[in-house]
Amino acid sequence: xxxxxxxxxxLLMVYTVVIVSVLVFAITQALxxxxxxxxxxxxxxxxxxxAVRTRLGLDDPVWLQFAHWVTRAATGNFGVSMRxxxxxxxxxxxxxxxxxxxxASALVVTLVIAVPLGIFAALRQGRAADTMTSIIAYLGVSLxxxxxxxxxxxxxxxxxxxxxxTGYVSPLEDSGLALxxxxxxxxxxxxxxxxxxMRMMRSETLDVLQSDYxxxxxxxxxxxxxxxxxxxxxxxxxxxxxxxALDVGYLLGGIIVIEExxxxxxxxxxxxxxxTTRDLPSIQAGAMIMAxxxxxxxxxxxVVYALLDRRIRYD
Amino acid sequence: xxxxxxxxxxxxxxATAAGAVAVLRDISLxxxxxxxxxxxxxxxxxxxxxxxxxxxxxxxxxxxVSGALRLGxxxxxxxxxxxxxxxxxxxxxxxxxxxxxxxxxTLTIGRQITEALMRHRELNARAARDLAVExxxxxxxxxxxxxxxxxPHEISGGEKQRVIIATAFGCRPDVILFDEPxxxxxxxxxxxxxxxxARLRAETGVAALYISHDLGMMTRVADRVAVIRHGRVVxxxxxxxxxxxxxxxxxxxxxxAVPRPERRLVHDRPGEAVLLEARGIDVxxxxxxxxxxxxxxxxxxxxxxxxxxxxxxxxxxxxxxxxxVARALTGLARFDGAIRFDGRTLxxxxxxxxxxxxxxxxxxxxxxxxxxxxxxxxxxxxxxxKLYGGDVASxxxxxxxxxxxxSYATRWPHQLSGGEKQRVxxxxxxxxxxxxxxxxxITAPLDVSVQAQIIALxxRLRAETGAAYLFITHDLNLIRQIAHRIVVMRQGQLVDxxxxxxFGAEDVHPYTSELMAASPVPVS
Numbered sequence: 001x002x003x004x005x006x007x008x009x010x011l012l013m014v015y016t017v018v019i020v021s022v023l024v025f026a027i028t029q030a031l032x033x034x035x036x037x038x039x040x041x042x043x044x045x046x047x048x049x050x051a052v053r054t055r056l057g058l059d060d061p062v063w064l065q066f067a068h069w070v071t072r073a074a075t076g077n078f079g080v081s082m083r084x085x086x087x088x089x090x091x092x093x094x095x096x097x098x099x100x101x102x103x104a105s106a107l108v109v110t111l112v113i114a115v116p117l118g119i120f121a122a123l124r125q126g127r128a129a130d131t132m133t134s135i136i137a138y139l140g141v142s143l144x145x146x147x148x149x150x151x152x153x154x155x156x157x158x159x160x161x162x163x164x165x166t167g168y169v170s171p172l173e174d175s176g177l178a179l180x181x182x183x184x185x186x187x188x189x190x191x192x193x194x195x196x197x198m199r200m201m202r203s204e205t206l207d208v209l210q211s212d213y214x215x216x217x218x219x220x221x222x223x224x225x226x227x228x229x230x231x232x233x234x235x236x237x238x239x240x241x242x243x244x245a246l247d248v249g250y251l252l253g254g255i256i257v258i259e260e261x262x263x264x265x266x267x268x269x270x271x272x273x274x275x276t277t278r279d280l281p282s283i284q285a286g287a288m289i290m291a292x293x294x295x296x297x298x299x300x301x302x303v304v305y306a307l308l309d310r311r312i313r314y315d
Numbered sequence: 316x317x318x319x320x321x322x323x324x325x326x327x328x329x330a331t332a333a334g335a336v337a338v339l340r341d342i343s344l345x346x347x348x349x350x351x352x353x354x355x356x357x358x359x360x361x362x363x364x365x366x367x368x369x370x371x372x373x374x375x376x377x378x379x380v381s382g383a384l385r386l387g388x389x390x391x392x393x394x395x396x397x398x399x400x401x402x403x404x405x406x407x408x409x410x411x412x413x414x415x416x417x418x419x420x421t422l423t424i425g426r427q428i429t430e431a432l433m434r435h436r437e438l439n440a441r442a443a444r445d446l447a448v449e450x451x452x453x454x455x456x457x458x459x460x461x462x463x464x465x466x467p468h469e470i471s472g473g474e475k476q477r478v479i480i481a482t483a484f485g486c487r488p489d490v491i492l493f494d495e496p497x498x499x500x501x502x503x504x505x506x507x508x509x510x511x512x513a514r515l516r517a518e519t520g521v522a523a524l525y526i527s528h529d530l531g532m533m534t535r536v537a538d539r540v541a542v543i544r545h546g547r548v549v550x551x552x553x554x555x556x557x558x559x560x561x562x563x564x565x566x567x568x569x570x571x572a573v574p575r576p577e578r579r580l581v582h583d584r585p586g587e588a589v590l591l592e593a594r595g596i597d598v599x600x601x602x603x604x605x606x607x608x609x610x611x612x613x614x615x616x617x618x619x620x621x622x623x624x625x626x627x628x629x630x631x632x633x634x635x636x637x638x639x640v641a642r643a644l645t646g647l648a649r650f651d652g653a654i655r656f657d658g659r660t661l662x663x664x665x666x667x668x669x670x671x672x673x674x675x676x677x678x679x680x681x682x683x684x685x686x687x688x689x690x691x692x693x694x695x696x697x698x699x700x701k702l703y704g705g706d707v708a709s710x711x712x713x714x715x716x717x718x719x720x721x722s723y724a725t726r727w728p729h730q731l732s733g734g735e736k737q738r739v740x741x742x743x744x745x746x747x748x749x750x751x752x753x754x755x756x757i758t759a760p761l762d763v764s765v766q767a768q769i770i771a772l773x774x775r776l777r778a779e780t781g782a783a784y785l786f787i788t789h790d791l792n793l794i795r796q797i798a799h800r801i802v803v804m805r806q807g808q809l810v811d812x813x814x815x816x817x818f819g820a821e822d823v824h825p826y827t828s829e830l831m832a833a834s835p836v837p838v839s
Contacts, residue, residue: 212416219370220431220482221404224396230430234421309421310466 006303013299020291021073025066027287028280038082038278069284078285083277088285092270096289098168099259099266102182103251106189107244114194115240118201119233125206133198141195149188149261156184166263185262189255193247200243204236211235238309245301249294317387319522320346320369320407320490325382327364327373327546335378338364339546342382346490349520353537353554355530355569357762358733361546362526366492369524370409371399387489405435408483408491413499414475418467425463428482435486450481454511472633473504477511484515493525497532501632502789506833509536528762530566531573534558535835542566572767575836576795576818580774585625585799590783591644591675591751593619595652598639613639614807616652621751621783628798628815629787630830636807637787641753644785645677673703676744680756682736686728692739693724699746716779717742717772734765738772745776753785758793770797791834803827 036052037044053059057068072079078089117133124130140148157165163183171178208214209232217231218224256268267286274282327339339361346352356362367373369384371391384391386407394402411417418427428450429443438446444463451459454477467475476496483491493512497505513536516523525536533540533554540557542550542565550563561567596617603609614636621627631637642648646664654661657674661667679685686695696714697707711721717738728736737757744752754773758766774797777784788794794801795815803811803824811824818831 212411212413213419215372216409216411216417216479217419218400219372219403219409221400221402221434221486222430223400223434226430230422231419235419238421311420311468 013295016295024287028284079281081282083279088281092285092289095267095270106186109190110193114197115201118198119205121202122205137195137198140191145257148191168264185258200240204239208232208235241301241305245298248297252290318345319348321385323383326380328378328380330376346522348522351523351537353533353540354526356543360543362543366494404431404486406488408488410483410493410496412495420467424465431482450485454481472500490522495527503833530569572764574793574796576792580796586623588623589620590623591621592655596643597651598643598648617809624781624783626784626798628794628801631804635804641755673747674750676747676749677753678740678744678757682740688728692726703747713742751783755787791830
C-alpha cells in the first residue's frame with residue numbers, strides 16, 4: 001500500500017462527504033418546514049416572521065445559504081436547535097458516542113462469536129453441527145428486530161430477572177451498571193449480525209479450504225492449527241471485512257428500533273425526534289455526522305483490507 | 316538396499332452416487348534411492364490420484380481397495396494425522412503443477428519458506444531466514460534476500476516455481492513428487508526448471524516420482540518411465556529405451572502423438588492472394604483515469620499478413636502479446652493501426668461489419684469458460700447459425716464435421732471431456748463458414764494424444780473449407796509441423812517472421828534460436 005494510494009483513498013472520502021453535504025442540505029430545503037414558522041409558532045404575525053427570516057438569512061439565494069451553512073458546518077457549528085435553543089453539534093455528538101458504544105460492543109461480540117463459528121461450520125460442512133449452526137443463525141436473521149428484542153427482554157428481565165429492561169447509564173458514571181444496561185441491546189443486535197457474518201465466514205472458509213495453497217501448506221507438513229490460523233483464516237477474513245464495514249452503516253442508522261425499545265438516547269433516536277419536530281439544524285447535523293462516521297469506517301475497512309492483502313493497489 | 320518408495324499391488328476406488336469407480340488397479344512400482352521414475356498418462360488415467368494417495372491427501376470418497384504404500388520402511392497407510400504432518404515435507408515433499416496458486420497470496424515468500432524450515436529442520440526464525448536466503452540463491456534466484464520480503468504476485472511464475480522447489484529440497488526429503496511442474500509455465504521457463512531439477516537431483520541424490528502427460532519430456536528427466544492408462548501400468552522401461560522400443564500399442568500411440576518438426580503434416584502451398592493485412596497494431600487495455608496514466612500498449616506496431624488458406628503460426632512466451640493480437644483482429648480489444656480485409660480498411664472494432672465478424676472467427680484456449688454452461692450443445696451451435704443466416708437444421712452436420720455424434724446436441728458442456736468441448740468450440744467457429752480462424756492456444760490444456768486428434772481435425776476442416784488459420788501457440792515443435800509461416804513475438808513486438816522451411820537458417824533472430832533450444836525433440 002503506497003502513500004499515494006492512501007492519499008487518493010482519503011481524497012475519495014472527502015469527495016463522498018462533500019456530495020453528502022449537498023444532498024443533506026438539498027433535502028432539508030425540500031422538507032415542508034418553514035424555520036421561521038417552527039421558531040415562532042402557529043400564531044406569529046407576518047412581520048415577526050419576515051424579521052426572523054431576514055435574521056436567519058432565509059431570503060438569501062439557496063447557493064448563498066448553502067455556502068454559509070457549509071462553512072459553518074466545516075468548523076463543527078451546525079447552529080442551534082429550534083426545539084431547545086442549544087447548539088446542536090455537541091448534542092448530536094453525545095448521541096453518536098452512545099450509539100458508537102453500542103455498535104462497537106455489538107460488533108466485537110459478533111466477530112468473537114461469528115468468525116470461529118463460521119470456520120467451525122465450514123470444517124463440519126454437511127454434518128449435523130453445520131446444519132444446526134446454520135438453522136440457529138437463520139432464525140436470528142429472519143426474526144424482526146422487535147421480536148428478538150422483546151423475546152430477549154422477556155427472558156432476561158422477567159423470567160430470569162438478571163438485567164434491567166431499559167434505560168441508559170454512561171460508562172463514565174458507573175461502568176458496571178452501564179454494561180448491565182447495554183447487555184440486552186448488544187445481545188439483540190449481535191443475534192441479527194452473527195448470522196450474516198457467520199454465513200459469509202463459512203462460505204469464504206470453504207472456498208479457501210479448497211485452494212491449492214492450503215493444500216500446499218498441509219503437504220508441507222504444517223500442523224493443522226497453523227494451517228487454519230495462518231493460511232485459512234487470514235484469507236477467509238478478507239471479504240468479511242468489507243461486509244462488516246457495511247454492517248456498521250446498519251448499526252449507526254438502522255438500530256433506531258432497538259434504541260427505541262431499550263430507551264437508549266442514541267443518534268438514531270435523536271434524528272427521529274429532530275425529524276418529527278422539524279428541527280432543521282438537528283436533522284442536518286445528525287445526518288452529516290452519521291455520513292462522516294460511515295465514510296470513515298469504510299475508509300478504515302479499505303485500509304485494513306489493503307494491509308492484509310498486498311495485491312490491492314487500486315491503480 | 317531398501318527402495319525409497321514402494322507401491323505394491325495398489326488399488327483405489329472413488330465412491331460416487333452411481334457406485335464405485337475404479338481409479339487405480341494393480342499398481343506396483345518401486346523407486347530406488349536417487350532414482351527418478353517418470354509416470355506418464357493422459358488426464359483421467361489416475362496418475363494424480365496416485366500422487367495424492369502417496370501424500371495421504373485423498374478426497375473423502377476415496378476407498379483404498381488393495382495393496383500397500385511404503386516410504387522406505389514406513390507404512391504410509393498406517394500413519395495417524397500427527398505422524399503424517401511430521402512426515403510430509405520432511406521425508407516426502409511435493410512440487411505442484413501451478414505455482415501461481417500453490418503460494419498463499421497474503422503471506423510473504425519468506426514466511427512460506429521459513430515456516431517449513433522451522434518445522435522440519437528445527438531452526439529458529441533467524442537461522443531459517445539465513446538458510447532460506449542460501450536456498451533461494453541455490454535455485455538461481457537473484458537477490459534472494461529481497462525476494463523473501465516479496466509477495467507471490469510480485470514475482471514471475473518461473474520464480475514462484477523455483478521458490479516451491481527450493482522449499483521442497485530445503486527440508487531434505489528422501490522422495491519428492493513432481494506433479495507436472497512445467498505445464499503451467501512457458502517453454503523457455505519450463506526448460507530452465509527442468510535444467511534446475513537435473514542439477515538439484517545430481518547434487519542431493521533425492522528420489523523422485525515425476526508425473527507428466529508429455530512422454531517426449533520424460534526422456535530428458537527420468538531414469539525409468541512407467542506408462543499408465545485407465546488406472547493400470549501398461550509398460551515400464553528405461554527412459555532411453557521406451558522411445559526406441561515401445562512394447563505396448565498405447566505407448567506407441569503416445570509416441571506418435573509427440574510433435575516433431577521434421578514430420579510435416581501440411582504439404583500444400585497457400586494461395587497468393589492476401590486475405591488479411593494488419594499494419595501497426597498497438598493494443599491498449601485500460602484508459603487513462605483521473606489519477607493514473609494509461610498503461611503501455613500490450614503490442615507495439617505489429618504487422619501480420621495472412622494469405623487465403625495459409626496457416627500462420629504465432630509463437631512467443633506468455634505475456635508476449637500473442638493473445639492481444641488475436642483480440643485486436645476479432646475486435647475484442649481496442650487497438651490503433653489498420654486491418655485490411657477483403658478490400659476494406661478497418662481502423663477499429665467499430666469498423667468491423669457483420670460480414671467481417673463472420674469471416675474471422677476465434678477459438679479460445681479454455682472451452683470450459685468459452686462454452687456457456689447453461690446452454691446445451693445444440694443451442695451453442697445454433698446461435699452462430701441464426702446470427703449469420705445459416706440453417707439451424709445443420710447442427711447435426713456440424714457435429715458430424717468435428718466427429719461428434721449427433722446425439723451430443725442435447726448434452727450440456729459439463730458432460731463432455733476437454734477434447735470434446737474443444738471440438739464443440741471449433742464447430743461453433745465453423746458454423747459461420749469463416750475464411751480465417753484464429754486458434755488461441757487451443758491445444759494447450761489438452762493431452763498430447765488429444766492434441767494430435769484436434770490438429771488432425773483442423774487440417775481436415777481446412778481441406779474441406781479452405782479456411783486460413785492464425786495458430787497461436789508456445790509449442791514450437793507442434794507449429795513447425797503444420798504452419799506455412801511462423802512469426803515470433805516478444806514483449807509485444809514482432810521479432811521474426813519466416814517461412815517454416817527457413818527456420819533452421821542461420822539468420823534467425825537470437826530469441827527464435829533461444830525458443831528452439833528450449834523445445835528439444837525427444838531423445839530417440
